[in-house]
Amino acid sequence: MAAGALSRDVEAGGLAAWVRARPLVVGAVAVAALLLTLVLGVGLGSVRVAPAETFAVIFSRLFGIDIGVTVSPATDVIVWDLRLPRVLTAMLIGCALAVAGATFQGLLRNPLADPYVLGTASGAAVGAAIAVLLPVQLVVVEFGLLHGLAFVGALASAWLVFRLGGTGGAGGLTRLLLTGYAVGSVLAAVLTMAMYVSGVELRQIFSFLLGGLGGSSWVRLVVAAPLIIGSSVLIMARGRSLDGMLLGDAAAGHLGIDVSRERGVLLALASMATAAAVAISGLIGFVGLVVPHVVRLLVGPAAHRVLPISAIAGAALLSAADLGARLVGDVPVGVVMALLGAPFFLFLLHRSRSGYEL
Amino acid sequence: MSLTDRRRGVALLVVLLAAIVGGCSSGGASSSPAPSVAPSPSAAASEAAASPSPSPTPAFPVTITDDEGTSVELAAEPKKIVSLTPATTEILFQLGAGDRVVATDDGSDYPQQATALPHVATFSSVDVEKVVALEPDLVVAGGLGFTPAESITKLRDLKVPVVVIYAPSVEGVLKDIELLGTATGTSADAESLTTAMRADMDAVASAVASQSPKPRVFYDVGYDDTTGAIYAPADDSFLAEMVTMAGGDVITTGDPNTYEIPLEKLIEKDPQLIILGTNPFYSPTPDAVAKRRGWDAFTAVRNGDIRPVNDIEITRPGPRLPVGLRTLASAIWPDVTLPAAS
Numbered sequence: 075m076a077a078g079a080l081s082r083d084v085e086a087g088g089l090a091a092w093v094r095a096r097p098l099v100v101g102a103v104a105v106a107a108l109l110l111t112l113v114l115g116v117g118l119g120s121v122r123v124a125p126a127e128t129f130a131v132i133f134s135r136l137f138g139i140d141i142g143v144t145v146s147p148a149t150d151v152i153v154w155d156l157r158l159p160r161v162l163t164a165m166l167i168g169c170a171l172a173v174a175g176a177t178f179q180g181l182l183r184n185p186l187a188d189p190y191v192l193g194t195a196s197g198a199a200v201g202a203a204i205a206v207l208l209p210v211q212l213v214v215v216e217f218g219l220l221h222g223l224a225f226v227g228a229l230a231s232a233w234l235v236f237r238l239g240g241t242g243g244a245g246g247l248t249r250l251l252l253t254g255y256a257v258g259s260v261l262a263a264v265l266t267m268a269m270y271v272s273g274v275e276l277r278q279i280f281s282f283l284l285g286g287l288g289g290s291s292w293v294r295l296v297v298a299a300p301l302i303i304g305s306s307v308l309i310m311a312r313g314r315s316l317d318g319m320l321l322g323d324a325a326a327g328h329l330g331i332d333v334s335r336e337r338g339v340l341l342a343l344a345s346m347a348t349a350a351a352v353a354i355s356g357l358i359g360f361v362g363l364v365v366p367h368v369v370r371l372l373v374g375p376a377a378h379r380v381l382p383i384s385a386i387a388g389a390a391l392l393s394a395a396d397l398g399a400r401l402v403g404d405v406p407v408g409v410v411m412a413l414l415g416a417p418f419f420l421f422l423l424h425r426s427r428s429g430y431e432l
Numbered sequence: 433m434s435l436t437d438r439r440r441g442v443a444l445l446v447v448l449l450a451a452i453v454g455g456c457s458s459g460g461a462s463s464s465p466a467p468s469v470a471p472s473p474s475a476a477a478s479e480a481a482a483s484p485s486p487s488p489t490p491a492f493p494v495t496i497t498d499d500e501g502t503s504v505e506l507a508a509e510p511k512k513i514v515s516l517t518p519a520t521t522e523i524l525f526q527l528g529a530g531d532r533v534v535a536t537d538d539g540s541d542y543p544q545q546a547t548a549l550p551h552v553a554t555f556s557s558v559d560v561e562k563v564v565a566l567e568p569d570l571v572v573a574g575g576l577g578f579t580p581a582e583s584i585t586k587l588r589d590l591k592v593p594v595v596v597i598y599a600p601s602v603e604g605v606l607k608d609i610e611l612l613g614t615a616t617g618t619s620a621d622a623e624s625l626t627t628a629m630r631a632d633m634d635a636v637a638s639a640v641a642s643q644s645p646k647p648r649v650f651y652d653v654g655y656d657d658t659t660g661a662i663y664a665p666a667d668d669s670f671l672a673e674m675v676t677m678a679g680g681d682v683i684t685t686g687d688p689n690t691y692e693i694p695l696e697k698l699i700e701k702d703p704q705l706i707i708l709g710t711n712p713f714y715s716p717t718p719d720a721v722a723k724r725r726g727w728d729a730f731t732a733v734r735n736g737d738i739r740p741v742n743d744i745e746i747t748r749p750g751p752r753l754p755v756g757l758r759t760l761a762s763a764i765w766p767d768v769t770l771p772a773a774s
Contacts, residue, residue, distance in 0.1 A: 121565040148567045151590050156561050273689040274577045277556075281580065288557070289582050291589065404557045 090426070097373040097383065104386040108165065111393040115161035119400055121152055128153050155292070163290035163298075163354065164396040164407075165389035168361055170302040170351040172388025175362030176369070176380050177309050177344040180316045181337055182247050189348040189362035192254045192341070193231040196261035198352040201227025202282040203268035206275045217297065220282070221353045228349035231257055236341055246323075284406040285356035287396050294354050301350040305343040306385055312340055313377035320375060360411045361392050364419050371422050391415065491617045498595045499575050499608065506593060509617040510570035514563055516553045517574035520597050521546050522750035523609050524572070526625060529616040534566050542744075542752075558583035564590060570615060572597055599749040602673055606630065609751065625751060632754035633677065635771040636761050640679030643765055649680030650703035650732065652721065653691060654714055660725060664693040671747055678760035679768075680705070699729045706732045707763055709743030739763045 093100060117128050130143035131153040174189035182191065190196075201223035208219065239253030240246055269279055309316075315336040318326035323333045351358075365388045366380060373379045395411035402410070495505045512534045515521040521540035524533050530545055537553035540546050552562040560583055563571060571587055573579035575598030587594050595615055599605040606626040613622020651671060654663035665671040668688040675682040683701045685693045708721060718738035727733050741763050746756035758770055 120559050120561045146567070148565050151564050152561050155590055156564065277577050278581060281556075281582075288560075289586070291586075403554070404559060 093372055094374050097379045100369075100372050101383050101386065104383055104390060107390040107394070108386055111390050111397065112161060112165075115164070115393050115397045116153060116157045118397060119152065119157055120403075123149055123153060132158070159292045159295050160287050160290040160396070160400075161393050163295050164287050164393035166295065166299055166302055167287070167351045167355045167358065168365075168388040168390070168392025169306060169385040170347040170388075171358065171362035171392070172365040172384040173306045173309055173381055174344040174348045174351075175388075176366035176377075176384045177316065177340055179366055180320055180375075180377060180380075181340055181344075182251060183320065183322075184247070184251060185367065186363070187251075188359070189344065189351070190258075190357070190359075191251065192235045192345060193258040193261060194228040194345060194348045194352065195357050196258045196265060197231025198224040198228035198349065199265050199279075199283055199357065200261050200268065201225070201230075202356075203265055203272070203279045206278045206282075207268060207272055217294070220278075221294075224282070224356075225349050225353035228352050229345060231261060232341070232345035232349070236338070282356040285358035285408055286399075286404075286406055287355055288404065289354070298350045298354050302347050305347040305350075306381075309340060309343050309347075310378070310381045310385075312336065312343075313381055316340065316377040316381075317375075320377075357408075358392070358411075359408050360415060361388050361395075364415060365391060368419060368422060371426050491614070491619065494614060496595065496611060496615055498611070499598050499604075500596045502594075502596065504593050504595050504615075506570065506615060508569070510568075510593075510615065512566060512568045512570070513616065514552060514566060514568040514571045515540065516558060516572060516579045517597070518542070519599075519605075519748045519750040520572040520574070520608075520612065522748065522752065523612050524616065526751040527609070527613055527616060527618040527621050529612075529618055532616070534568065535563070553579070553583075556580075558587075560586050560590075563587060564592065568592060570595065572612065572615075574598060599670065600668070601670060602633070602677070602753065604670075605749040605753060608749070629751065629754050632773055633757050636754070636757050637677045637679075639770050640761050640765050640768055643679050643768060646679060646681040647704040647764065648683055648701060649675050649705045649707055649764060650683045650698065650701070650730075651675055651707045651709055653709055655716065655721075655724065660695065662693050662695060662698060663691045664698070666691050670749065674746055674753075674757060674760060675707070675764075678757055678764050680707075680760075680764045695726050699726070703730050703732045704735075704737065705764060706730070706738040707760065708738055708740040709746065710740050711743040714743070715740075 116132070117123070117125060126141075126143045127145050127149050130141050130145050131150050133139045133141050134145075135150075135154050171189050175187070178187040178189060178191050179185060181187075184191075202220050204227075205219035205223040235250065235254045235257050238257070239250035265279075269276055272279055315326070315331050318329045318331040319333060319337065321329075326333050326336075348362075366384045369380050369384045369387055373383060391411065392407070395414065396407045398410040398414065399405050399407040492509050493505065493507045495503055497503055511532055513524060513529065513532050514535045515524055515533055516537045518537065518539045518541060521533065521536045522542055524530055525543050525546055530543070533546065533549060535550045535552045536546055537555075537558075538551040539555065540549070540551075550562075552559050552566070558573075558579060564587075571592055571594045573584050573587075573594050573596050575596045578598065579596070584594050584596060595611070597608050597612070599608050606629060609626050609629075610619070610622045613619040613625075651665055652663075653665065653671070655661070665675065665682060665684050666687060666689050667684045669684070669691075672682045672684050683693075683698070683703055685691060686697065706721065708716065708718060710716075718736075718740060721727065721738050722733050722736070732738060741759050742756070745752045746760055748756075754773065758773070761768070761770060
């Protein structure tokens with residue numbers, strides 16, 4: 075649909091402009107896609123559950139209404155305890171990564187920035203690896219040491235990069251990016267060493283690196299949701315600062331934006347969303363890098379459009395990819411997403427010959 | 433981005449480790465090496481139990497402690513069992529509980545009847561949704577990361593009883609068989625099975641015990657043709673114990689948990705005999721083994737003493753261990769006549 079609009083635009087020259095002038099249409103399509111993945115995600119899985127049974131479970135659990143369909147306890151568990159929290163978690167994580175990605179790309183004025191650009195991924199992975207290697211089994215309300223240390227590791231590495239890289243000056247952005255790369259490299263070395271000595275625990279570390287939503291549960295969802303939704307909303311509220319900084323630090327300063335303070339706050343918020351997402355689902359790539367670009371291609375670079383639409387589109391993309399991953403036997407979700415998403419992205423990029431800037 | 437590149441390298445390592453842990457189906461837990469099977473302290477008692485007398489006390493409800501120390505309560509005799517490892521599938525069928533097994537993992541290839549059952553797990557993951565849909569009253573999972581810890585937690589959160597089994601030693605396998613006997617209401621069968629297994633393995637072990645000098649045996653667990661990485665039994669592994677029992681002077685990696693051994697170290701240890709553990713995923717010919725770079729330094733290669741064996745019977749911690757031990761003992765001591773199987 076969106077792709078079709080763009081392709082015709084190359085000849086007509088009007089449709090992209092038409093879409094661009096109507097971000098609400100793009101938003102509505104994204105919401106529709108989100109609802110569709112919600113319905114399909116809960117309705118489909120490796121076990122066949124009749125739609126009537128699915129509705130019966132949801133109505134009785136949500137509203138206490140018995141719609142007259144008998145449901146086995148196993149079906150009830152599958153729909154309510156396995157599928158629904160998993161679909162909602164996928165949406166939450168997709169939202170977090172897309173918003174964080176859009177924020178980092180805008181802040182760093184770098185199209186290759188993704189949620190992990192400040193070393194968050196390596197930090198989280200080292201945290202998870204340490205948790206796996208420690209001979210301690212600690213579980214507090216469904217959160218193990220792995221989740222805790224991954225969260226702490228992600229935030230700690232982002233903080234370290236920010237402290238070392240600084241934010242000010244014209245060369246500041248490059249410095250921040252390179253600091254992120256350097257810290258990430260050190261952490262990656264630590265991670266490799268941890269994996270080398272991990273023996274039979276290697277698989278647990280490896281599955282964290284691949285990322286996935288198999289560990290979703292209501293409790294984890296409820297704990298992560300405020301962090302992710304909270305930081306996403308706060309980022310969106312700072313859309314004007316993001317727009318200003320896209321013009322360059324000096325221009326932003328002339329617009330009355332306290333550049334170094336705003337940059338610090340936005341980096342902190344985006345890192346928080348990323349850390350919460352990573353702690354729950356491991357390292358899921360692609361969505362945070364590509365969704366903001368697709369949205370910018372469609373509605374232009376204004377943050378007040380890019381951020382909310384990215385949030386919705388990221389949620390829809392990750393839950394759709396997770397559904398695909400589940401249906402083909404629980405393969406890593408990142409694989410499905412990149413295989414299906416990257417060609418679509420290439421297509422959009424190819425069609426928008428008019429040029430594309432952040 | 434750098435992470436992605438490294439992941440690729442690591443993936444290879446994982447695949448290799450997977451092949452090893454999967455092939456052994458037991459992994460290498462640290463345990464005190466017990467070179468021979470301890471004679472059953474209650475041999476007389478178990479012989480009495482072997483005669484078909486009904487168990488004196490009602491067997492259920494029962495609370496058992498699994499190999500990870502988790503207490504699992506079973507209210508009644510399980511009627512629908514899901515087995516997530518090849519070894520536990522074999523044990524369950526051998527105990528006569530096979531007709532109650534409703535699903536297995538995709539590696540469960542023995543006995544024949546088990547292969548017809550639906551698969552709810554692969555080496556890398558468990559389809560929790562499918563398991564739940566079967567409404568099992570007992571799930572038998574593998575420890576040491578064989579069944580992902582995440583899946584075990586999830587099933588337990590959903591009130592599905594999960595018993596985690598892993599055997600760090602031959603004695604541990606026998607204990608596991610008895611544990612599964614208690615869990616499935618087949619204790620009497622389990623006890624007579626383990627008694628027979630003990631007797632059989634002791635007979636084989638003592639037949640070769642007096643042989644000397646013991647050859648330095650390298651059990652080839654795996655080899656990476658690209659990197660030249662060599663995999664051998666870890667010091668504390670189940671496999672090292674089997675080779676020792678079969679009358680070999682086992683060459684191990686020198687670390688309780690590491691399965692990789694550097695070529696230089698192996699040359700220094702100079703194997704006199706290479707036992708080639710073959711399975712569906714790893715089946716090089718002795719000729720190919722002899723041609724590996726640097727391997728002509730081994731006495732075993734120069735003398736052509738490379739003997740393939742069925743790795744599954746030797747390394748799968750289940751009821752076929754006595755068969756595996758026989759295979760191993762006759763590979764190491766081809767001229768010794770082993771006592772007939774009981």
